[in-house]
Amino acid sequence: DAKTTQxxxxxxxxxxxxxxxxxxxxxxxxxxxxxxxQIHSQGPQYIIHGLKNNETNEMxxxxxxxxxxxxxxxxxxxxxxxxxxxxCIVRVAGNNAGNMLTFGGGTRLMVKP
Amino acid sequence: NAGVTQTPKFRxxxxxxxxxxxCTQDMNHNYMYWYRQDPGMGLKLIYYSVGAGITDKGExxxxxxxxxxxxxxxxxxxxxxxxxxxxxxxxxxSRTGRLTGExxxxxxxxxxxx
Numbered sequence: 125d126a127k128t129t130q131x132x133x134x135x136x137x138x139x140x141x142x143x144x145x146x147x148x149x150x151x152x153x154x155x156x157x158x159x160x161x162q163i164h165s166q167g168p169q170y171i172i173h174g175l176k177n178n179e180t181n182e183m184x185x186x187x188x189x190x191x192x193x194x195x196x197x198x199x200x201x202x203x204x205x206x207x208x209x210x211x212c213i214v215r216v217a218g219n220n221a222g223n224m225l226t227f228g229g230g231t232r233l234m235v236k237p
Numbered sequence: 238n239a240g241v242t243q244t245p246k247f248r249x250x251x252x253x254x255x256x257x258x259x260c261t262q263d264m265n266h267n268y269m270y271w272y273r274q275d276p277g278m279g280l281k282l283i284y285y286s287v288g289a290g291i292t293d294k295g296e297x298x299x300x301x302x303x304x305x306x307x308x309x310x311x312x313x314x315x316x317x318x319x320x321x322x323x324x325x326x327x328x329x330x331s332r333t334g335r336l337t338g339e340x341x342x343x344x345x346x347x348x349x350x351x
Contacts, residue, residue: 168342170340
C-alpha cells in the first residue's frame with residue numbers, strides 16, 4: 125500500500141472550514157483514499173473514502189486531485205468537537221487481507237474558539 | 238446497537254502474567270481486527286480474522302494469540318506479559334474486506350504491564 129504524508133498538526137477557528145491535506149504521490153490506480161479520525165482516547169472513526177472522484181457525506185468532503193497524488197479532507201464548519209487526530213490512509217480494495225488499514229501519524233487538528 | 242464492545246477497559250498486569258482481552262460485535266460482520274496503539278503513535282495491526290475459524294497475523298503478532306470460534310467474538314490472548322505490551326488495544330470489525338473500508342472500532346482496552 126502507498127505511503128501518505130500529512131502535516132503533524134493544524135489549527136482551525138471554530139465555524140471556519142478545516143482543510144486537511146494528504147500527499148500520496150506513489151498511489152497506484154487501484155488504491156482508495158480513506159480518512160479516519162480519532163478523538164482523544166476513543167477508537168478511530170471512519171469519515172469518508174474515495175477513488176478518483178470527489179466525495180461528500182454528512183461529515184466531510186474529500187477532494188482528490190486529478191493525478192490522484194494528493195487529497196484534501198474538508199470539514200466545512202469546524203466545531204470544537206472536531207478536535208482530533210485525522211488519518212489519511214491509502215489501500216488496495218479487494219485484497220485477501222481484508223481492510224488492513226495502515227495508520228500513520230496523522231494530523232492533530234485543534235479547533236479553537 | 239452496541240456495536241463493538243471491548244472488556245476490560247483498564248487492566249494492570251505484572252510481568253509474566255497472562256490475560257485475555259475480550260471483543261464482541263453485534264453487527265454480524267465477517268471481518269474483525271486487533272490493533273495496538275502506543276502513546277503518540279498510530280495504530281498497528283496485531284491479528285485479523287476474515288470469518289469464524291480463520292485468523293491471520295498482522296504487522297506485530299509476536300506475544301499474542303487469537304481465536305475466532307464465532308462470528309461475534311474475537312478474543313486476544315497475551316500469554317507472558319512484557320512491559321513492551323503496555324499499550325491501548327483496539328478491536329474493530331467490518332462488513333467486507335473488499336470495498337467499503339469502514340471499520341467500526343471499540344472504545345479500547347488500556348493495558349499496563351509492570
